[in-house]
Amino acid sequence: MGKNSKDKRDVYYRKAKEEGYRARSAYKLLQIDEQFDILSSDVKKVVDLCAAPGSWSQVLSKRMFTGIPEEDRGKKIVAVDLQSMTPIDNIICLKEDITAPSTLAKILALFDNEKTDLVISDGAPDVTGIHDLDEYIQHQLILAALQLGCCILKEGSGKFVVKLFRGKDCDHLYAICRNFFEKVYVAKPRSSRATSSEAFLVGIGFKKPVSDWEPKLDLNKSVQEFFEGVADFSLYNRTGTINQPEFIACGDLAASFDSDATYDIPENFKELDPVQSPKNPAYQKALELKRSGKLKAEGSKE
Template identity: 40%
Template sequence: MAGKDEYYNKAKQQGYRSRAAYKLQQLDEMEDLFSHGDSVVDLGAAPGGWLQVASERVGTGTVVGVDLQRIDDLDGVETIKGDMTNERTRERVIKRVGEADVVLSDMAPNMTGEYSLDQARSLHLARQAFETALELLAPGGDFVTKVFEGRDVDALREDMEAEFEYVRTTSPKASRDESSEIYMIAKGFLTAPVEAGDRLTVEVEGRGSEGDGVAKVEGFTVFVPDAEEGERVEVEIEDVKPNFAFAKRAD
């Protein structure tokens, strides 16, 4: 069967709408994307292979697929016909989901055969998905996007790293050998009021279990070593987690 492969045949046998379903399964196995009860938004979701996998993995959670193309009905999945770059579509998704635990994008451009153009369009779609994820994700949430290898991918990764605890780039086994696609998995959406490198003055309000001073910045916890309760100190933020940050004294 020319043009067919084991994942295509497997998808047909197991009832998945696309071979891409196995890519998401493998990405989940790599990075533990889904938990039971999660809310998931899939951008560019047609024909629905990723929606099927997400629905299986989150059980009673919420799964919403968005695409300009019609997506045939799936049990336990809601679909929205629209363009996520459109504010009205985003409002519909936010109204339905509130905050998402996971935002997915397997979007790819209409291929022209000119790689530099296709790669640039792929990067544009990945950036749009990233910007949408920043609007939708709950603190600590995860984001997955596809992009073609090439120019400016490193810049996108750097931008993602500034917003998440860490970012991994990988190619699942289900990707075709000849494909230039890679997947960027961003874990732990950061919503802190501080960033690594920030310098600020804080008041130490108490001591943590490890003995570090504890300060608050807009209600967000910052751990400060070698600081006593009641002390006002200048600090530099070194590392930011979803719910707290580590700082060093800068005074």
């Protein structure tokens, strides 16, 4: 999270720092859970994909372990990201690529080859500002998460939550996902800015379209080949109309604050340091040069 004036006037930014979350996105998962009960008491094994900096993993840890005696827990959470993450209580962190078969093998080994109850992902690419391109790249990330989910989710009860960017090509994504879940929704949490195309696809009740299908990750296979013979890519249902998932706004819609608004900073506001400073920021080299006095201001003369 940043520390500029606009950030300070963002209600969810301030709440996250006050409550110890690493990012304001924690409230998106909390509000999705309020609506869909994805963190119900029967959820024992969870995989958090593209997890850094770890706000969703923090929510998982607090919701699944708080107040539960260690000997009665029997729960396990695995967080996966290519970036390093500062450790979180009750979270097993893997610095791995979610598309790699070796990552799937490591997750299954951690779960003693048992299937997982929930797969979540708040991941997104570095946006370019070109919406069609950003939407396409995000959809590829979603499909990568779905492929991994198909390999590890528990049949009948498995749940899936992933960030998406809404756009004209979302229907193709919905057409694929409806093959693998009894119910598919598009959720817009209150804490997600209304001006953003961001939303979250929620799949409830994982199912195999073909009973004897054994999904396997293969870097040499395309998405089309992975789902070949088991997924119906048609946009249309039996009536000839596009089968759109139900769109649900979740979170306290009567709340007195608006995620799109900025508010005056309270007089008693105390500036807090970030809950987690970046471990390997892209500007690391610039920081090192600045500390050594070798960083020159733009336009300055040697």
